Amino acid sequence: MQEKALFAISNGLYVLSAKDGDGWAGSLVDAVSQVCAAPCLIMVSCMNTGRTKECIEKSGEFSLSVLPRGVDPFVIANFGYQSSRDVQKWNNVPKAEINGLMYLPDALAKIRARVVNKLVYTGSTVFIAEVVDAFDAKDGEPLTYKEYRDGLKEQVSAAFKAYKAGQAAGKASCPAPEKRWTCKVCGYAYDGDVPFEKLPDDWRCPLCGVGKDMFELQ
Ligand SMILES: Cc1cc2nc3c(=O)[nH]c(=O)nc-3n(C[C@H](O)[C@H](O)[C@H](O)COP(=O)(O)O)c2cc1C
Structure with missing residues (x-):
């Protein structure tokens, strides 16, 4: 199978989030699609190892923040390169809590959905969810997975390295x-x-x- 052929399917990039105890888990996802207009259903595919997937299963609902072109590369690194098991990711970025779910304030659009079905596969779980609310749509272009692969990825890696280096320096300079x-x-x-x-x-x-x-x- 050619990876390049599958990459011809165009995807956007999103921050997917769900309630996690007193806080919120969140991960970067590209595998999102609208699958039905009436009722309005979307699907999101989550790796079985992710914390966000566990939280969606527990709470039965999630939020999506649609990433715009020009988003800070650190946002992608923060949500895509580390797990909510280890880090309170929402403490690292601007955030807006709306009716108990968390969103990026500058998202191109915000979507809230309630899980109605799930398909469990070896590596991933696919949630089918009814859109409860889709709001705060802004002017601008959605960021695509292609743009990430075609060059943005390097900026995201650099942002993550700088963040990790900052953490290490913070620890080193912490006074006894x-x-x-x-x-x-x-x-x-x-x-x-x-x-x-x-x-x-x-x-x-x-x-x-x-x-x-x-x-x-x-
Ligand atoms: C560009 C990109 C796209 C990704 N797409 C998905 C996806 O569609 N589904 C998924 O479960 N994980 C995806 N990931 C991986 C998760 O974002 C990553 O495993 C994250 O650390 C999971 O965090 P969590 O444990 O807090 O849920 C993607 C990562 C990147 C960088």
């Missing part, structure tokens, strides 16, 4: 927790304005009353 003079008897940690060394010799622990000699730097 400051040591404090702590009472060996009761655990009280001194946090007064006068440096501990300059406290008078008869200073006592305000909690248990032992002297300065019972304190150590921890």
Whole structure:
């Protein structure tokens, strides 16, 4: 089978999202299509290993944010290159919660759908879903999967590398927790304005009353 021949089927790119406990899972998908006009049904194909797929199964509904041309490449990396199991992806991008589901505010269009059927295959699960709402359509062009393959992919990889490097640098520069003079008897940690060394010799622990000699730097 020629991959190139299958790539002749045109797809867009979307952020698919579903409720995940107190937060929201989200993943990048291209396998989305309208399959029926009346009733208005769409399908989305989710890899069985994804967290978003699990959350759609649990909640029975999902949102789609249609990506416009010119979208920040990091949005694609954020949702497509890491799992909601490891990262709160929605904390990394602008977001808009609408009736309990999450969307990208600048999406070309927003769609809310309720699952009515599912087909389970070895690698993926196909959800057939009724469109509950399709709204906030903007002027502009939808981003295509072809555009991603034809060059945008490099920018997305670069954005992801920069994000990972930023995370690593953040961790490296994180200051070590400051040591404090702590009472060996009761655990009280001194946090007064006068440096501990300059406290008078008869200073006592305000909690248990032992002297300065019972304190150590921890
Ligand atoms: C360009 C592109 C297209 C993708 N299309 C799909 C898709 O149609 N279905 C799918 O399940 N995953 C697709 N993925 C992979 C998921 O976005 C990726 O596995 C993600 O990390 C899953 O996140 P989750 O575990 O939070 O659900 C695509 C990824 C990229 C980069």
